[in-house]
Amino acid sequence: MQNKIKKTYKFAFKTSLYITIFLTLLSSVFLYVLHSIDVLYLLSFAVFTFLISFIVIQYRVERFIYRRVKKIYDDLTLLESSTLRKQPITTDMATLTQEIDKYARNKKVEIETLKVREEYRKEFLGNVSHELKTPLFTVQGYLLTLLDGAINDKNVSEKYLNRASKGLERLIYIVRDLDMITKLEVGDLRLNVETFDIVELVESVFDLLEMKASKKKITLTFDMDYNSPIMVSADKERIQQVLTNLVVNSIKYGREKGTTEISVENLIKNKVIVRVTDNGEGISKENLTRLFERFFRVDKSGSRKEGGSGLGLSIVKHIIEAHDEKIYVESDLGVGSEFSFTLEKSE
Structure with missing residues (x-):
């Protein structure tokens, strides 16, 4: 936790320190010229200057990063604004960069997964259509032939009815297996x-x-x-x-x-x-x-x-x-x- 805080506020700390040293030295020179150097006054001035500088710099830089980086996020549609509000953006640019890279990688994997699923869905629908179409057309062909008059020929009608029956059995077999897979996938099929x-x-x-x-x-x-x-x-x-x-x-x-x-x-x-x-x-x-x-x-x-x-x-x-x-x-x-x-x- 200490390392995280130290890393997060490093920029504001160093900048505040530089400003404090510069203003304290400047004040020392000014007081030296007036022949009224007060060590306690200089120490209080340094502490006050450091605290004010740290707070102002930290706040302003956070707001600057938030506005600029959020605009980039919005423009690139990489991250929802709600994600940024969950925690304050600090001056720790290395961590921020890592989070952006991580999010971008996750989004890339998510997009690739969706593409694979879409291809699988298209292929699956095509396969279902093909598997159902073949026996359906077979049954339809035999029944239409029978309706066109072949039903009057006992030998032909019996043969065609048997073939139509086999086509229906295949349809039932496919639908039954599809129903079983669906139940297995959603957890509806109870195991005894x-x-x-x-x-x-x-x-x-x-x-x-x-x-x-x-x-x-x-x-x-x-x-x-x-x-x-x-x-x-x-x-x-x-x-x-x-x-x-x-x-x-x-x-x-x-x-x-x-x-x-x-x-x-x-x-x-x-x-x-x-x-x-x-x-x-x-x-x-x-x-x-x-x-x-x-x-x-x-x-x-x-x-x-x-x-x-x-x-x-x-x-x-x-x-x-x-x-x-x-x-x-x-x-x-x-x-x-x-x-x-x-x-x-x-x-």
């Missing part, structure tokens, strides 16, 4: 935390996706035999959704006759880490940073034919973060990928 065996849950996911994997001759397996249960505390239904989305992705982008392997390892005393590893296409480094964005696809052309809402990994990330846990991804292009996430181990 319970204790369960993560190994048993992985086995159930394998059973569920066995037929899907067999179409590409992909083997779903553990890294080792887990003879005893591994109990964790989490929302079982949501973690099943996480595992399902990760395994489905590994099947989609896995190579023919490939492997999807899951391991469960102790991380620290009260944590386990679940790893989902495949030997599929892999992901390039420039795409890794955007992998969990909504509707982001690594393969813009081919991935849509695989189906899905394009929201799977985003949902995975939100669910894991809702548990206050972490999710990681490592990948080498042409070698394969590994997604891993942590869970709290049950007592």
